[in-house]
Structure formats: C-alpha cells, structure tokens
Amino acid sequence: MERLAKTLSALDNTFGVSGEEEAVAAQIKKELEGFYDSCKEDALGNIILTQNARGGNKKIALAAHMDEIGFIVRYIDDNGQLLIAPVGYHDDRMLINQDVEIKTKNGMIEGVTGYKPAHMLKGDEGEKVIPFDSIYVDVGTLTRAETEKLGVRIGDYGHYQRTGKFINGGKIYTGKSVDNRVGCTVICEVMRRAKEAGIKNELTLIGTVQEEVGARGAGVAGFEVKPDVAIVVDVTIAGGASGLELSECCIELGKGPAIKYYDWDMGSTMGNNVSKKMTRAFEAVAEKNNIQFQREVLINGGTDGWTLATSGSGVLTGIISVPQRYMHTAVGTVHIDDLEGAVDLILKYIQSID
Secondary structure, eight states: OHHHHHHHHHHHTSOOBTTOOHHHHHHHHHHTTTSOSEEEEOTTOOEEEEESTTOSSOEEEEEEEOOBOEEEEEEEOTTSOEEEEEESOOOGGGTTTOEEEEEETTEEEEEEEEOOOGGGOOTTGGGSOOOGGGOEEEOSOSSHHHHHHTTOOTTOEEEEOOOOEEGGGSSEEEETTHHHHHHHHHHHHHHHHHHHHTOOSEEEEEEEOOGGGTSHHHHHHHHHHOOSEEEEEEEEEOOSBTTBOTTTOOOOTTSOOEEEEEEEOTTSSOEEEOOHHHHHHHHHHHHHTTOOOEEEEEESOOOTHHHHHTSTTOOEEEEEEEEEBSTTSTTEEEEHHHHHHHHHHHHHHHHHTO
C-alpha cells in the first residue's frame, strides 16, 4: 500500500496536459525500472512497456491515459496578461481564483487566474458563470514584453498548480490530476506485482495520450500492440456525497473498484458496450477471491476503452474504474483502498488466464 501511495503522489504531481505528456511518461519509466524488458514510444507519444515479451499464450495490455485537463495560451495582451483556451472538458465555475503553472521554453512559471472584482460587476453579471474565454492569467508582469521575457508564447500549455496530498493523514487523496494518474498508478503496480508473482504471459503497459480531447492515443497504441486482451483503468464519478444522489450515480468512494458495463457520451460517438466475456470474467474473479466491487453504468462519459476495443481487427477489452469525487477540478479525490482493490482484481484476473 505504501508503494502504491508513493506512486500516486509522484504521478499526480507531474505536469502532463493533453498534448504534452512527456514528463508523465518519463515518471512511469522511472517507477517501473527493473519491471519491464522493452520500451517504445509511438508517433503520438503513447508509451509502451513490455514484460515477458513473447512469453506465455496471451498478450495482455494494461492501459491508462497519462494526460490531464489544462489550458493553452491563445493571446498575450499589452498588459502582459494571458487569455487561454481549454484543453479537455472544463467546468467554467472552477477556473476563477486558481493558482496555475505554465510550461514555457524557459521552464515552469507561475500565475493566477482572475476577473473583475465583485464590486465592479454590473446588472446580473454577478449571477452568471464567468466564461472560460473571459478569464485572465496574471503572471506578475505589467507589459507584453515582460511576459515574453519569462518565456511565455502562444501555444504554451498550463495546468492547475496544486500539490496533491492525503487529507489529514488518512486514506483519501486529493490532487489536480488524479484523472487519470490513478489509472497509471494502478497499472504500474499491477506490472510490479505480476513480475514478483512470476506471471508468464506477455504484459504490456500502455500509457496513452490525449484521452481528454477525444481518446486519440489508445486506438493507435492498440493497433501497434495488437493484444489478445486489454484492460483499461480510469476514474469514474462517485455519488452519494456533495449533493450527488446515489440515484444519479451509484458508485461510492471507499467501496471498491467498479466493473464497467456501459458508458456513452451523448454529445459524441464516444462510448463502449463492454464485452460480456470481460465483465463476467471480472465478476467471477472478484467473487472467488472476495474482492469488493461495484457495478458501473455511466452516461455522459467515456474512456480509452472505446478506441482500444475498436483498434485493428478489434480487441477484447474490459474496463475497471476507480471512484472519484470532484471530477475535472483541481481537487479530485480518491480512496487508496479503491486503488488497491483495482490492483488486486486485475492481478487475480491475469493469474486466472496465465
């Protein structure tokens, strides 16, 4: 459990906005030193680490997306302030009054998001959500020239500046990018324990890119790896707290990982009717080994399972979800026991087909 917690913290506190995931890939390789035999990076930036190449009877892929939501600089005004565009889906209510970081050619720089003070709002302006394209990022300068001297350019990526932590020393962790460094943490730990347990089948970890902007990386990686079986690990929305009723979302924090049966983002074609072969196999393994699990159906969301399952001539794909509160905010919150349960369930499934 301690190794799992340290990996989660290390990955969550790494910069990795969609389109610039290199630092996360490097951290995953560092976490798995001695636990893989080969490493490859494809043209999009997906990282592919293989253990037991050509061993056993099956090729099993473990996939999680490395990217986090963030923003990109779209304009620098004469006062040196930045206007930004979203990278991934954001709730505009969450953006104001945040500490942020921007990755520039000179390294990371700090900033804060701001807007007019409440004293100066007119009419019903104070009752409306401030739209993303009206938010400014202040990097502590007074002119465009000063900002450019810091290294800031149009096209630079940024994210929330927040160090993740276990709240009050307990089992609940909160961080800026638990979506989806949680999934990355789980598959890293599965790779470690699989090697320690002497698993014979070929295992490939795929750290995918650009999931938050359309699950773009997973299909490319699936075409390259061509696994017999794939398991995608991602977070899912937890209900039963903070105003979200269980009737709206029946997955709860601290009650184990969820086996996903179906998801669909109604605003796009993204979604997955998960193979019954996988859901039934996960259920059987969980019940045999007394692993607590939940059953998930998610509307208005999707995962890399969509593009991975449909890659090449098709891949038998299952999806395991870790419950998360406060999705797509700077304070995403998860329970470490749910990560441990996900690791245990996936490892036991791999052992069952080894």
